[in-house]
Amino acid sequence: MKWLRNTYIYLKNVSRERLMVLFLVSMMGVAFFIAAFSNVQPKTYEIEQFSDAAETIRSPVTIENEEETERKTREVIQSVEDRFNISNEITNEQTAYIEEVFEAIAKMKQSQQPNNASRTLDEDPDAPPTSQEQLTQLNKLLSPEITDSISDGVLYDLLNTDVEKLEEGKELLIKSVEGIMKNGVSAENIERARDEVEQTINFSSFDNDLKSSLIELSGFAVTENSFFDAGKTAEARKEAASNVEPVVIRAGEVIVQQGQTITTETYEELALVGVLDSKYNKFPIIGLALIILLMMVVTNHEIGVFKKNNGVDKSKLGAIFFISLIILIVMKTGSLYTTSVNQLYFAVPAATGALLVKLLLNERLAIVLSVIYAILGSILFNGQIPGSLNVEAGTYFFFSQMAAVIFLGRSTDRLAILKAGIGMSAVNIVAILTFLFLSSEKYSIPDIFMQSGYGVIAAFLSAVLTFGLMPFFEAGLGILSDYRLLSLAKPNQPLLRKILTEAPGTYHHSIMVANLSETACDAIGANGLLARVGAYYHDIGKTARPHFFIENQMGATNPHDRLQPRESAEIIISHPYEGADILKNHKFPQPIIDIAEQHHGTSLLKYFYYKEQDKNKHTKEEDFRYPGLKPQTKEAAIICISDAVEAAVRSLNEPTERKIDELVASIVEDRLMDGQLSECPLTLKDLDKVHRTICETLKGMFHSRIQYPIKEAK
Structure with a gap:
């Protein structure tokens, strides 16, 4: 369980x-x-209409002024003129009637022969036709639309006009009628169109009788040929309305300047953009x-x-x-x-x-x-x-x-x-x-x-x-920043000097562990500087009783020889926690304290355990284990491994590459199988890199040296 x-x-x-x-x-x-x-x-304001603005107010949103857009559109639509369809057929028909009149008169003038068939027996057959006879004959030649609209007096005057004047009058009349009807003559402007043709004729050099005749002819010829087109008019108005740009109030646009009078239009714009509404708009908040x-x-x-x-x-x-x-x-x-x-x-x-x-x-x-x-x-x-x-x-x-x-x-x-x-x-x-x-x-x-x-x-x-x-x-x-770590790594730091002076062997051991730990941490992406500084202080607890640790005995008598294994174990086991207390008293960062406290985890103090077991077979393993905690971070776990490796390698008589590799592998495997690495985030891949990096570093430390010859004294 x-x-x-x-x-x-x-x-x-x-x-x-x-x-x-x-x-x-x-x-x-x-x-x-x-x-x-x-x-x-948006900020809201309490403003009265026709008052002066206390401050400059800008629009908080971009919004269309629909009322102003509609007004502008309405004005544009109203300005669009009605569209008409101009009938060219009517124009051609009316000019054809004019040509018909003049051609008939010209034909009458060419035939100035008496009409014997129409004369009685008492009349002279060689006498020229009378005016009445000419009019009768001309009316027979002309279309009913012409004879019904043009008086006999006009036709009579035209019959009595010489050919050259008639030709000039014809050209002037046709040109004027075509010109005015080309632009369209509607029911509303027909009188104006006839007046324009009449003015053109009046400005000519013809005699008054011919002018009168031409004017009456123009009144007949100029007729309505332009008719209102509802479809085109609606389409033109629709196109004009679509080209109207919406009236938009842009976000940030000044609506009213400070001190400016708030007119009705301005007040409506303020209301439109929502600055007069005390209710919050939920959408910007969402x-x-x-x-x-x-x-x-x-x-x-x-x-x-x-x-x-x-x-x-x-x-x-x-x-x-x-x-x-x-x-x-x-x-x-x-x-x-x-x-x-x-x-x-x-x-x-x-x-x-x-x-x-x-x-x-x-x-x-x-x-x-x-x-x-x-x-x-x-x-x-x-x-x-x-x-x-x-x-x-x-x-x-x-x-x-x-x-x-x-x-x-x-x-x-x-x-x-x-x-x-x-x-x-x-x-x-x-x-x-x-x-x-x-x-x-x-x-x-x-x-x-x-x-x-x-x-x-x-x-x-x-x-x-x-x-x-x-x-x-x-x-x-x-x-714990890098700057703080660097300040703690300085040799003149009081606790480092304490280790150096009171436990010099521990100091050098810590330096070696720091080198191993830093390179291993850098290899797996952990904080190498934290590992180095943590390694410097991981054994600070040994300064409480430095001579109870073998690296500080310098050949002196081992005090553990006078103690029971259980007592010795208690002294050794206490050093991580005494070190943590020392670091706490000196206000050290928590990661450094954790490394000092966790660097042995819950590992077994094997030497004194087996020594006690030789005396008492019922010895409990738990009594010779560090209370923990186990290493919680990558840095603490690597220092745990490096600490054991450095101490073990120092005990080798001939630290060859093979021996170093086997020793490091056995220590890593021992820590792993003992569960000391179960609570840290190291992976098996990380452990493999740590193993290889520590071996390479140790091989560099214990490289072979040249044996210098010793000169014998003669």
């Missing part, structure tokens, strides 16, 4: 860790939502919640990846939360003073978060959180215009943070932050100049220098804030 109990404890710990992560992510999401709420929910949910899902996934590779505890989760909160506060504060004119977001030190996350946690998480902070910045700096994102601000924050991650590199020197600040300044300036040159606005040289100065300020503030906040996270939350 022991395995069942261990499984239950494991699942319980996993569930607790998941709940911690979910709680952290939820708190981050709530903080982001509260900070960004005002950026998606949108904000969804984008924050997506951001938190990504964050939760990346924390899970980080936990899998590096382990996670309350301090690391707290660091993620507080760094995010700091960046949120910095961005929100900057957004309160940023306008469309000053663009102060260029001076916001958003890269502080990327620097802190990379220094305190790891690079991958820093990159992912940089993307999250950039998206958050695009919301916070949207000018409180719901539905819009400041892509320029988000892009700037992204490149600034990426510059921080890239230029910080893997250096463990605090000056690396300053170097990263210089690199960030260059990237910030390039990004700002890119935005300036891409915009259509013209900037003066002073403006360019001022905007570039914002980028330098942002980089400088990021470096300064990182310097200032690092001690808070290191001391306040117990986060």
Whole structure:
């Protein structure tokens, strides 16, 4: 049932860790939502019509003014003229009637022969036809439509006009009629059309009788040939309406300036964009919640990846939360003073978060959180215009943070932050100049220098804030950064000097374990620097009774010879926990304390166990085992292996490559079979790499040397 109990404890710990992560992510999401709420929910005003605006009011949304669009469309439709169909057949028919009249008259003039058939016996057959006879004959030649509309007096005058004048009158009349009817003559403008032809005839040089005749003919010829087309008219109006651009109020557009009188039209626009409505619009809030949910899902996934590779505890989760909160506060504060004119977001030190996350946690998480902070910045700096994102601000924050991650590199020197600040300044300036040159606005040289100065300020503030906040996270939350590890690894550190002076053998043993552990950790992607520093202090407990440990006896009498095996075991077994107490008293980071406490796990102190068993066959193995905990991290597990390997290799008379390889393999197998590695995240693949790396390192330490000849004294 022991395995069942261990499984239950494991699942319980996993569930607790998941709940911690979910709680952290939820708190981050709530903080982001509260900070960004005002950026998606429009501000409302209590304004009376015809009063003066107390401040400049901009539209929070992009919306169509449907009433204004309808009014504009209505005006356009009304301006469209009716469409008519012009009948060319009617035009041709009327001009044909004119030609018929003149051709008939011309024919009459050519035949000036007496019509004997129509004369009585008393009349002279050689006499020319009378006017009445000519009119009678002409009426017979003309169509009824002509004779019914044109009086005999007109025909008589035309018959008495010479041929040349008739021809000129014909050409003028036909040309005028065709010209006026070509453009269409409707029932509404027929009189105007006839007047135009009449004026043309009046301006001619003909005599009055001919003019009168031509005018009467034009009155007959000019008739309606243009008819209203309902289909074409409707189509023209529809096309005109479709070309009307909607009247749109853009987000950020000024509706009323400060001090301007609020007219009826302005008041209607304010109501339309929703700034007079005290009710909240739920859709922007839902949108904000969804984008924050997506951001938190990504964050939760990346924390899970980080936990899998590096382990996670309350301090690391707290660091993620507080760094995010700091960046949120910095961005929100900057957004309160940023306008469309000053663009102060260029001076916001958003890269502080990327620097802190990379220094305190790891690079991958820093990159992912940089993307999250950039998206958050695009919301916070949207000018409180719901539905819009400041892509320029988000892009700037992204490149600034990426510059921080890239230029910080893997250096463990605090000056690396300053170097990263210089690199960030260059990237910030390039990004700002890119935005300036891409915009259509013209900037003066002073403006360019001022905007570039914002980028330098942002980089400088990021470096300064990182310097200032690092001690808070290191001391306040117990986060172990590379800088803290380097300070603990300095030879003048009091506890290291204590080991060196009081337990020199232990000191040199610790140095060897540190070398083995660091190379092994680097090989499997664990924290090599943490392993080195942890190895330096893993045996600090031996300084309580240094001469009870063989490496410090220097050929002196072994005090265990005077003690019972059980008593000796108690002294030896106590050193990890005494060391942990010493480290706690000196306010050491918890990972170093854990390594000191866990580096023997629950392993068996075999020498004294077998020695006691020779005396008492009923000796319990549990009495000679370390109480634990077993190693919980990769670094602690590797130090556990390296500690045993270093001590064992030192006991070899001739440490050949084969002996070293077999010894390391046996120790790794012993720790694995004894269950000492069951609670750490090392895989079998990792153990294989650890085995090979430790062997290579030991072979380098115990390489063969040249045997120098000794000159014999004569």
